[in-house]
Structure formats: C-alpha cells, structure tokens
Amino acid sequence: xxxxxxxxxxxxxxxxxxxxxxxxxxxxxxxxxxxxxxxxxxxxxxxxxxxxxxxxxxxxxxxxxxxxxxxxxxxxxxxxxxxxxxxxxxxxxxxxxxxxxxxxxxxxxxxxxxxxxxxxxxxxxxxxxxxxxxxxxxxxxxxxxxxxxxxxxxxxxxxxxxxxxxxxxxxxxxxxxxxxxxxxxxxxxxxxxxxxxxxxxxxxxxxxxxxxxxxxxxxxxxxxxxxxxxxxxxxxxxxxxxxxxxxxxxxxxxxxxxxxxxxxxxxxxxxxxxxxxxxxxxxxxxxxxxxxxxxxxxxxxxxxxxxxxxxxxxxxxxxxxxxxxxxxxxxxxxxxxxxxxxxxxxxxxxxxxxxxxxxxxxxxxxxxxxxxxxxxxxxxxxxxxxxxxxxxxxxxxxxxxxxxxxxxxxxxxxxxxxxxxxxxxxxxxxxxxxxxxxxxxxxxxxxxxxxxxxxxxxxxxxxxxxxx
Amino acid sequence: xxxxxxxxxxxxxxxxxxxxxxxxxxxxxxxxxxxxxxxxxxxxxxxxxxxxxxxxxxxxxxxxxxxxxxxxxxxxxxxxxxxxxxxxxxxxxxxxxxxxxxxxxxxxxxxxxxxxxxxxxxxxxxxxxxxxxxxxxxxxxxxxxxxxxxxxxxxxxxxxxxxxxxxxxxxxxxxxxxxxxxxxxxxxxxxxxxxxxxxxxxxxxxxxxxxxxxxxxxxxxxxxxxxxxxxxxxxxxxxxxxxxxxxxxxxxxxxxxxxxxxxxxxxxxxxxxxxxxxxxxxxxxxxxxxxxxxxxxxxxxxxxxxxxxxxxxxxxxxxxxxxxxxxxxxxxxxxxxxxxxxxxxxxxxxxxxxxxxxxxxxxxxxxxxxxxxxxxxxxxxxxxxxxxxxxxxxxxxxxxxxxxxxxxxxxxxxxxxxxxxxxxxxxxxxxxxxxxxxxxxxxxxxxxxxxxxxxxxxxxxxxxxxxxxxxxxxxxxxxxxxxxxx
Numbered sequence: 001x002x003x004x005x006x007x008x009x010x011x012x013x014x015x016x017x018x019x020x021x022x023x024x025x026x027x028x029x030x031x032x033x034x035x036x037x038x039x040x041x042x043x044x045x046x047x048x049x050x051x052x053x054x055x056x057x058x059x060x061x062x063x064x065x066x067x068x069x070x071x072x073x074x075x076x077x078x079x080x081x082x083x084x085x086x087x088x089x090x091x092x093x094x095x096x097x098x099x100x101x102x103x104x105x106x107x108x109x110x111x112x113x114x115x116x117x118x119x120x121x122x123x124x125x126x127x128x129x130x131x132x133x134x135x136x137x138x139x140x141x142x143x144x145x146x147x148x149x150x151x152x153x154x155x156x157x158x159x160x161x162x163x164x165x166x167x168x169x170x171x172x173x174x175x176x177x178x179x180x181x182x183x184x185x186x187x188x189x190x191x192x193x194x195x196x197x198x199x200x201x202x203x204x205x206x207x208x209x210x211x212x213x214x215x216x217x218x219x220x221x222x223x224x225x226x227x228x229x230x231x232x233x234x235x236x237x238x239x240x241x242x243x244x245x246x247x248x249x250x251x252x253x254x255x256x257x258x259x260x261x262x263x264x265x266x267x268x269x270x271x272x273x274x275x276x277x278x279x280x281x282x283x284x285x286x287x288x289x290x291x292x293x294x295x296x297x298x299x300x301x302x303x304x305x306x307x308x309x310x311x312x313x314x315x316x317x318x319x320x321x322x323x324x325x326x327x328x329x330x331x332x333x334x335x336x337x338x339x340x341x342x343x344x345x346x347x348x349x350x351x352x353x354x355x356x357x358x359x360x361x362x363x364x365x366x367x368x369x370x371x372x373x374x375x376x377x378x379x380x381x382x383x384x385x386x387x388x389x390x391x392x393x394x395x396x397x398x399x400x401x402x403x404x405x406x407x408x409x410x411x412x413x414x415x416x417x418x419x420x421x422x423x424x425x426x427x428x429x430x431x432x433x434x435x436x437x438x439x440x441x442x443x444x445x446x447x448x449x450x451x452x453x454x455x456x457x458x459x460x461x462x463x464x465x466x467x468x
Numbered sequence: 469x470x471x472x473x474x475x476x477x478x479x480x481x482x483x484x485x486x487x488x489x490x491x492x493x494x495x496x497x498x499x500x501x502x503x504x505x506x507x508x509x510x511x512x513x514x515x516x517x518x519x520x521x522x523x524x525x526x527x528x529x530x531x532x533x534x535x536x537x538x539x540x541x542x543x544x545x546x547x548x549x550x551x552x553x554x555x556x557x558x559x560x561x562x563x564x565x566x567x568x569x570x571x572x573x574x575x576x577x578x579x580x581x582x583x584x585x586x587x588x589x590x591x592x593x594x595x596x597x598x599x600x601x602x603x604x605x606x607x608x609x610x611x612x613x614x615x616x617x618x619x620x621x622x623x624x625x626x627x628x629x630x631x632x633x634x635x636x637x638x639x640x641x642x643x644x645x646x647x648x649x650x651x652x653x654x655x656x657x658x659x660x661x662x663x664x665x666x667x668x669x670x671x672x673x674x675x676x677x678x679x680x681x682x683x684x685x686x687x688x689x690x691x692x693x694x695x696x697x698x699x700x701x702x703x704x705x706x707x708x709x710x711x712x713x714x715x716x717x718x719x720x721x722x723x724x725x726x727x728x729x730x731x732x733x734x735x736x737x738x739x740x741x742x743x744x745x746x747x748x749x750x751x752x753x754x755x756x757x758x759x760x761x762x763x764x765x766x767x768x769x770x771x772x773x774x775x776x777x778x779x780x781x782x783x784x785x786x787x788x789x790x791x792x793x794x795x796x797x798x799x800x801x802x803x804x805x806x807x808x809x810x811x812x813x814x815x816x817x818x819x820x821x822x823x824x825x826x827x828x829x830x831x832x833x834x835x836x837x838x839x840x841x842x843x844x845x846x847x848x849x850x851x852x853x854x855x856x857x858x859x860x861x862x863x864x865x866x867x868x869x870x871x872x873x874x875x876x877x878x879x880x881x882x883x884x885x886x887x888x889x890x891x892x893x894x895x896x897x898x899x900x901x902x903x904x905x906x907x908x909x910x911x912x913x914x915x916x917x918x919x920x921x922x923x924x925x926x927x928x929x930x931x932x933x934x935x936x937x938x939x940x941x942x943x944x945x946x947x948x949x950x951x952x953x954x
Contacts, residue, residue: 059554060926062733066555070927071547072532072823074517091513093534106512113588114507115596144554152558166735168926196926198736207736272503273609273648351501351508351612385739388860390873390893390950392653398871398950400864402739421862421869421895423950445737463949464895466869467742 021055021173021191022140024073028187031177034095038079039181041097041104044111046082046123048180048309050347051075056172056192059147064155064165066148080348081107082123085116087349117349119332123182129305129312130297132188135173139191139215142171150195154224158199163228167197171215178310188304194443195220198403199227203468204237204416206230207383207403209252209443213302230382230404234416239465240407242420246378246434247460248371248408251442251452253381253401257426258359259447260389260397265294265318265326266344267333268353276395276427277324284322286430289364292319294328294344294356300441300451301358308347316342318356322431330354363453364436371435371456373411379420379462380406380413387446395426399446400466420462432458469494470633472541473625476520479545481627485522485552487565488545489626489780492518492536493822498584500591501614502599507592508612517822520545524552526562532823565802566812568782570629575776577766579637579670583617586671591615594679595641601683602645607691610646611683614663615639615674616920622822630781638772638932640666640920641674645687647694654693654890656686656875660711661857666918666932668770689876692888699877699892701948705852706894707845707941710909712874713835714917714935715858720898721753721760722833722933724867725789726924727798729828731807737926739865742898743795748808753795754902757838760790762799764815764831769916771934773831775818780826782815789833793903799828820929827925832916834936838908842939845907847883849941854878854885855892860950871895873950893950901942909938 031051038049053075060068077100078091088110092103147169158165171193178186194211195218206227210218249257261276269275277285295315296303305313309331316326329337330345333353344354372380382404390396401419408414437454473490480488494516501508517534518541529552533544583591595613602611618638625631642664646655659665659677667673708716724741728734743751754760761768764775764784775784780802787797800807800814818829846854855874863870877892878885916936923930 056927057551058927060736061558062735063560063731064558065560066527066558067733068530068825068827068926069528069551069555070530070532070825071551072519074515074532074534074823076513076515078513088510090511091515093515093517103514110510110512110588114510114592117506119506144551145557148554148557155558164732164735166732168736170927196736200732200735205735272646274646274653278648349508349510351503351506385865386862388862390860391891393648393651396950398860398862400862400869402865419864421864421871421949423871423952463952464869464871466864466866467897468864468866468868 022137024055025173025175026053026075031175034077035177035179037097037100038077038104039179041101042081044081044083044108046181048080048123050078050178052174052176054172054174056170057144058168058170059144059151060168061151061155062166064159066151069144077103079103079107081111083108083111085120086111086114087117087120089349119336121331121335123180124184124310126183127310127312129186132297132305134190134213134302136191136214139171139193139213140173142215147171150220154197154220157224157228161228163231164200165197165224169220170194184310186306186310190302193218195223197224197227199224199231201231201235204231204234205403211443211449234404234406237416237418240417242462242465244459244461246375246458248368248375248378248380248456249454250368250382251440251454252444253384254452254455255442255450256384256387256444256446257397258452259450260387261426262359263355265328266353266355267327267329267337270327271336274392276393281324285324285427286319286322287433288322289433289436290319290322290430291362293317293360294358295360296358298360298451303358307343307345309345311341311343311345313343316356328354328356357448359450361439361452363439366435366437368437368454372408372413375408375411378408380408390423396423397426398423418468419466421464422461423463424461429457429460434458469623470625470631472518472536473623475538476518476541476545477625477627479542480520480522480549483546483549485524485549487523487627488520489624490518490520491622491624491779491819491822493620493622495821496619498617500595502595503612504610505599505603515821518544519819519822519824520548521825522548522552523563524549525556527552527555527559528563529555530825563803566805566810568628568802568813571777571781572631573776574633576635577637577668577770577774581671583639583671584619598643598679598683601680602643602687605684605687605691607647607649608645608687609648612644615641624777624781626781628781632777632781634776636668637670638666639669639671639673640664640918641677641679643679643683643686645690647690649694652694654690656690657857658682658686660917661859661875663920666772666920667916668772668774693876693890696888696890699853699889699948701952703944704947705849705941705943706945707849707852707854707880707939709856709939710915710937711917712855712858713937713940715861716872717833717835717935717937718919718933719861719863720867720870720901721789722830725798726828727800727804727807730798731804738924742866742868745808747795749794749796751795752793752903753790753899754793755905756793757908758790758793758902758905759836760833761836762787762789762831762833768832769936771832771916772918772920772932773934778815778817779819780817782813785815787814799830801828818931820931824929829924829931830922830933832934832936835908837911837914837938840907840909842909842913845909845939845941846880846885849880850882852880853889853892853947854880868898870898871950891951894945894947895949896946904943904945905940906943907941909940914938
C-alpha cells in the first residue's frame with residue numbers, strides 16, 4: 001500500500017456515521033466514463049457534456065434544538081449539442097445507457113428546431129488550467145453527529161444566557177467534469193462548509209455567518225458568541241429618525257450591497273445597455289479608494305478555474321481607484337466587442353453572456369473599532385435583508401437592516417436601534433467611503449460570497465423605520 | 469415508483485422509525501427564451517429521485533438520492549434514520565403530529581394541450597414574433613420573451629398507509645421591453661413581470677395571452693415612460709391592479725401566516741412574523757371588506773398552489789385567513805397544528821423536488837372578490853395613482869414594513885384615468901395598509917396570478933404559489949420614498 005493510500009484509508013476510518021461526502025461522491029474515473037459514453041452516443045457537429053455530482057448535508061436548528069436535518073446525493077448530466085450553427089441543451093440525472101442516449105437525442109432535437117445562431121463559435125479545444133486546491137478531506141468527511149454536537153454546544157451557550165438560537169451547519173462536496181468533442185476536458189472538485197447563526201432575545205437579535213471550503217476555518221462557537229453578544233448589546237432598541245446617516249457596514253452588509261453590481265461588469269450588459277456602467281466606462285464614477293478585481297485564484301475565493309465553456313478564468317481588474325476599467329467576456333461577447341474572452345462565460349445556450357463571480361475588493365487598514373471611534377454620530381450595521389433594485393442605472397437599492405443595528409455616538413456604540421429601510425445608490429455609496437477595513441471572505445444571504453472590507457460611509461440614505 | 473417509495477418506508481420502519489414518508493418525483497422542464505430576435509435559452513431537463521423523511525427517537529431525519537435501485541433506496545432510508553438519530557442529540561422534546569387518515573388516490577390537474585407535445589418550432593415562432601413586434605418600436609433597447617413548462621409526476625407513500633399519485637402540469641410565459649435613454653432604464657412587461665404569468669394549466673394558457681398582439685403596446689409604453697412625469701411623493705390614494713396586489717398579498721399576508729415562521733423555525737433565514745399567536749382571532753388585520761383564504765383546492769382555480777394532497781399526504785383544503793378584516797388562520801402542518809389548537813393539519817407542506825424536505829408553503833393565498841365594477845371604481849376616485857406591474861419589492865424580516873415600486877403609474881383625476889407617470893412607489897406597515905382598503909373589484913376582474921419563484925428554507929427551495937386578486941383601492945398611502953432625492 002502506498003503512503004497516499006494509507007493516508008486515505010486512515011481518513012476513511014475516522015468517518016463516523018453516514019451522510020459523508022467522502023463516501024458518496026463519485027470518482028473522476030466514473031465521471032470520465034459517463035462523459036465518454038455521451039460523446040460516443042452523439043452524432044452532433046459538436047457535443048459538450050457537463051457532469052456535476054453533489055453530496056450535501058445540512059443540519060438546521062431553531063428554538064435551541066435541531067428541527068430539520070437533511071442530506072442529498074445527486075448527479076446531473078447536461079448535454080449541449082450543436083448542429084449547423086444551432087445549439088441547445090438537455091439535462092438528465094439518469095446515467096444508464098438508454099437515458100444517456102435519450103438526453104443526447106433530446107439535445108439534438110432541440111438544436112435542430114431553431115434558426116441559426118450567427119454568434120455561435122466552434123467548440124473550444126483542449127486548454128491548460130491553473131490548479132486550485134479546494135477539496136478538504138476534513139470537510140468531505142464531516143458526519144451528522146459532528147454537526148449535531150456543534151449545534152448542541154451553540155444551543156447550550158444560548159440557553160444558558162436565556163437566549164434562543166437558530167441557524168444551519170452544512171457540509172458537502174461537488175465534483176464536476178466538462179468535456180467536449182473537440183478534446184476539451186476540465187475537472188474540478190471542491191468541498192464547502194458553512195455555519196450561520198441567529199441568536200434571539202425578546203426584542204433584539206444578533207447574527208453571524210462564515211463559510212469556507214475547509215470546515216476547520218468555520219468555528220461555530222466563535223460565531224455563536226458573536227451573535228449572542230450582538231443580541232445582548234442591541235436589547236431594548238430605541239427609535240432613531242430616518243435620513244442621511246454616517247454608517248459603518250460590517251463586511252456581510254457591504255457584500256450584500258456591492259453584490260448587486262456583478263452583472264454590470266458583463267460585456268453583454270453593456271451591449272444590451274442595461275449596465276449601470278453604460279456610458280460610464282473609463283470615467284471616475286466611484287471613490288478614489290475603490291479598487292475591485294475578479295480573481296478566482298485569490299486564496300479566499302472558491303470555484304473552478306474555468307468558465308461554462310471551459311475557458312480558463314483570468315484575473316480582471318474591474319475598477320481601478322474609482323474608474324471602471326474593464327469588463328468580463330464570454331467567447332461570443334468578446335468576438336462581438338473585438339476583444340478576448342476572460343473566462344467568465346455561462347454554459348451555452350444563454351442570453352446573458354457572462355459575469356464575474358469571484359469579486360475581490362482592495363481593503364484598507366482601519367478596523368471597525370477605529371471606524372466607530374472616529375464617528376461622532378452614526379449607525380453600525382451587522383446585516384442587511386431583502387435587497388432589491390429600484391433604479392437599475394443609478395443602481396438605487398432598497399432593503400432593511402436586520403439582526404444587530406447599533407447607534408454610535410461620541411465615538412462609541414451606545415445601544416441598539418430599530419431597523420431601518422434604505423433607498424441608496426451603490427454608485428453614490430462607493431463614492432462616499434471614508435474608511436475601509438481589511439478585505440475578508442464574507443458571506444451574506446443576498447449575494448454570493450466575495451472578499452470585501454468593512455466600510456465607513458457618509459450620507460447613507462435611510463428612508464423609513466420599522467416597528468422593531 | 470410506488471414500489472421504491474414503499475421499500476423506503478419499510479426500510480425506515482425496520483431501522484427504528486416511528487413514522488416515515490417518501491416522495492418519488494419525476495420532474496420534467498422545458499425552458500425557451502429569446503432576446504433581440506435570437507433564441508436565448510433552449511433547454512429541457514428531467515430529474516428523478518426519492519426523498520425519505522423519518523421520525524426516530526422523536527426527531528426528524530431526511531435523505532434524498534437519485535440512485536433508484538432497491539439497494540440505493542434502502543441505503544438512503546438507512547441514512548435518513550441515522551441522521552434522525554443525530555438530530556436527537558440536540559432534542560428538547562419529542563416531535564408530535566396531529567393524526568391524519570390514510571389515502572390511496574390519484575390526482576391530476578386538468579389541461580387541454582400538453583405543452584411538451586407542442587412542436588418547439590411553433591413555440592419559438594410565437595416568441596420570436598412577439599420579440600420582433602417589440603423590437604420594431606423605436607427606442608426599445610432589449611426585447612425579451614420566455615416560456616416555461618413543468619410536469620411533475622410524484623408518488624407519495626407513508627407509514628400511515630397512504631399511497632398517492634399526483635401529476636401536475638404547469639405552464640407560463642411572458643414578454644418584456646426595456647428602453648435605455650439618457651440616465652434611465654425603463655421597462656414594461658406582460659402579462660406580468662419577472663417571467664410573466666404561470667398557472668397549473670397546459671399550452672392553452674400561453675395561447676390565451678396573445679403575446680404578439682400585446683407586444684407593440686408593451687414596447688410603446690416602455691419608451692413612453694422616459695417622457696412621463698415622475699410619480700409624486702406624499703400621502704395619497706392608490707389603486708393597485710391585480711398582479712401587483714397579488715404580490716402585495718404574497719409578501720404581507722402569505723409569508724407572515726406561515727406557522728413555522730411564527731414559531732421561530734425560520735428565524736435564521738426568512739425571519740420571524742409579526743403575527744404572534746395571541747393575534748389569532750383578535751387582530752383586526754384589514755378593513756371589513758377584506759377576505760383572504762388559503763385555498764389549495766381545484767375549485768379555487770388552476771393556481772400554482774393547487775394540488776390534491778400536500779407533501780405529507782394531507783388533502784387540499786380552504787382555510788379562512790382574514791374574514792371580514794379579522795385575522796382567523798395560519799398555514800399549518802401536522803407538526804405545528806397543535807400550537808394553534810387544531811386537531812388537523814391545514815395541508816400546506818410542499819417540496820420543490822425529490823431532494824428537498826417538505827416545509828410549510830403558501831398554497832393559493834387569495835383576496836376574495838369585492839363588489840365594484842372596475843370602471844365604477846375609477847369613476848368614484850377623485851385623486852389617485854393607479855399602479856401596474858411590479859418592478860421591485862422588499863419587506864422586513866417580520867413582514868411588517870414594505871416598499872413596492874411598479875413599472876408604470878397612471879394618474880386618476882376627477883374619476884378619469886389621465887396621464888402616464890414613471891417610477892411609482894409606495895411603502896407602509898402591513899396592518900395599516902390592509903386596514904386602508906375601501907374598495908375591491910368584483911369577480912369579473914379577478915385573476916389567479918402565479919408567483920413561480922418564492923424562496924424559503926435552508927437549503928433554499930423555490931416554490932410556485934397562487935394569488936387571486938382583483939384591483940383594489942387603498943387610502944392615505946405613503947408614496948415615492950424609493951425615488952426621493954432627499
């Protein structure tokens with residue numbers, strides 16, 4: 001037995017109980033076998049097969065007890081067929097030969113039923129990819145007992161303080177393989193762990209959340225402690241008047257706002273004139289202290305190093321010191337806009353083109369405590385909720401504060417306040433950033449994870465206040 | 469499919485489950501879309517699998533798999549039992565459910581034309597014709613169209629002895645014209661925004677929309693919005709047309725009445741509810757003309773919340789939610805029903821697909837028709853804004869404070885619909901809003917709208933819900949906060 005195999009056997013022997021991603025996730029060779037069959041069965045001019053296997057488990061708790069506890073394993077085979085400039089997709093989760101032949105035939109039938117697509121390019125040939133290491137055996141091996149024991153500790157902490165805890169602890173893994181009839185093969189395997197907790201008191205609440213490919217980076221006890229303290233510190237909230245305020249947004253709140261910008265950086269959004277950067281590229285529309293990239297290779301980022309067509313993802317500088325400089329492009333969009341693809345395209349066929357999903361803000365050096373200390377009168381925001389776009393060009397968003405909204409007076413946090421509704425332009429907000437914290441991997445509920453700093457912002461527009 | 473479901477629950481029983489149920493679901497989808505004269509999405513998918521829910525040692529476990537061999541299903545059932553045992557590590561009290569009968573039945577929603585048997589060429593031709601009709605209007609920068617069809621065949625079996633086959637056919641379509649000018653993006657959608665109108669129906673629903681006939685009007689209105697005056701700020705009377713009112717019902721009645729949310733089970737994600745238990749049969753939720761029901765029965769209409777049985781085997785029911793303005797009912801399941809003194813579930817457990825646990829979801833949450841003819845309502849209104857087609861929506865995590873904006877507004881002056889207004893928005897507090905309702909239009913103006921994209925749960929589940937509504941008038945509503953400059 002080789003040392004590697006010994007190590008693997010030891011890892012498996014540590015696995016307690018079922019619902020473990022390490023056991024259920026198919027091997028690369030299993031995925032390759034399915035892909036080879038699909039390509040063999042297809043008579044299309046070009047065929048692409050995208051296989052994705054998922055093993056996920058989620059332990060959900062509320063009222064200091066586990067009330068839902070789930071696990072799933074699934075595998076989908078998605079086939080894209082091209083006939084004479086026409087493209088379509090069909091997907092199945094059945095992997096017997098008959099089903100694979102049927103999904104291939106369906107993709108062909110769909111493709112042949114439509115007019116030619118003048119923008120369709122030949123399928124991509126074999127590519128080279130930068131390796132990313134985002135699969136962790138400890139995450140893949142996490143069992144329901146381990147998650148339950150972590151929840152028990154959080155529930156005890158909460159109950160001992162006469163508080164109520166609710167949240168989730170999820171672990172899982174995905175394995176994917178993209179291959180086409182022109183020789184392209186791309187594979188990615190990744191794990192995911194996430195813990196999110198809300199701690200409630202009779203008239204206040206606190207929240208904390210973290211996720212990572214590596215479960216050892218997610219500490220439920222620390223997150224619960226943070227949420228518990230927030231709930232206690234915002235007890236008996238007073239009401240403050242709406243209007244323009246200086247706000248200090250924790251990274252999760254920043255994330256959920258700036259996440260609404262992502263599609264505005266798509267070349268297709270500019271072509272369609274639905275990007276807020278339409279007629280604004282190269283102009284200073286954000287503050288000097290705002291620099292933003294898309295970078296899947298950043299150590300705090302996740303995801304595969306290739307896009308929906310298998311193009312290697314590139315790092316793209318999107319905003320440089322307040323000036324939107326570059327966009328991202330799929331292959332077809334790049335051809336239309338006379339530039340090169342950046343590796344951000346969606347799977348074909350689609351009408352949206354591309355988007356950056358690995359946003360990384362350049363951070364600063366000011367801690368949240370320092371932001372508070374420098375604020376005479378302001379509001380510290382833990383989290384935002386139900387954000388929706390009001391004005392797509394000025395990028396006005398509306399939403400609510402939630403689970404920890406603090407009044408800051410005389411350079412210190414003085415207590416909780418009732419939650420506000422905001423109607424705020426993100427472009428204006430990113431022009432009024434007075435201080436930035438270090439950029440961290442943040443997780444919210446309205447946007448995908450990204451690397452963002454806490455921000456101190458002047459003139460943030462709260463329009464109304466709610467009853468709690 | 470039934471054999472697999474029975475094998476699953478028998479395995480669970482053998483391994484110690486005091487209760488088990490299983491859903492084998494076969495979900496087929498067809499999605500078509502166009503943009504600016506070209507086909508965008510053209511895709512079909514199928515997904516078949518089983519989800520097994522078990523109660524062991526008084527705690528829940530759930531596991532799902534698409535490995536549908538007898539061995540795969542039995543392993544999945546065993547996994548659900550092991551997960552339930554892990555849940556019991558954090559147990560405070562045993563789960564108890566109200567009794568339910570065993571049903572052996574088959575149910576299917578009626579439809580005329582199977583959308584999966586309509587040639588793709590014909591469906592694409594219709595979308596491309598509507599696309600062209602919008603693109604021809606000068607000033608339109610994006611013309612978009614879409615159709616979605618879903619067929620769900622599901623078998624439910626439980627240790628109570630239920631064996632239920634249900635087949636649901638769902639259809640939907642919509643068109644959108646977008647116009648960019650200067651510093652403004654405006655759009656108009658038909659028959660509704662965010663994907664159009666959806667019902668439990670066949671292709672005949674799509675044909676009834678006359679997408680091509682409506683396309684020029686939709687496109688012209690999108691362009692005309694640029695030169696329309698800004699909708700005012702202030703406090704005013706509003707009339708909501710029925711699709712916007714459908715979403716208002718969804719957000720400010722449908723979600724707060726979910727009993728799992730009220731009991732704290734959704735606190736980490738969807739949030740809580742202002743409708744705490746002592747408000748049942750005591751809170752004046754709305755004015756006396758307001759009557760709202762949660763009705764999953766076919767006789768209510770072909771809504772996205774219509775079914776024969778919910779996903780824990782309880783027959784479809786109609787529950788009074790608001791009766792003559794009084795708050796009278798929640799959405800419940802077999803586990804939560806006792807919390808409000810019920811001896812039977814309200815039958816609202818629903819799952820997105822085989823790989824998701826059923827949770828309490830809206831069925832068809834509908835405002836019952838009033839007495840007003842639409843023309844009479846307009847004629848009776850001296851000074852108001854008529855708001856059509858949702859553009860944005862947001863509500864706090866207890867479903868109290870909301871803000872909506874619509875694609876277009878129309879000024880009502882002296883009993884007449886006069887000029888177009890752009891960027892209308894309104895906001896308020898749920899109970900204050902519903903208590904300000906003073907007129908609801910009659911059955912002939914009532915539409916059962918479909919919301920195909922309601923998100924809830926962890927992991928997130930997307931569910932279709934139905935909302936019947938006819939245009940209604942509301943007094944003293946705050947307008948314009950979304951677009952206010954100060």
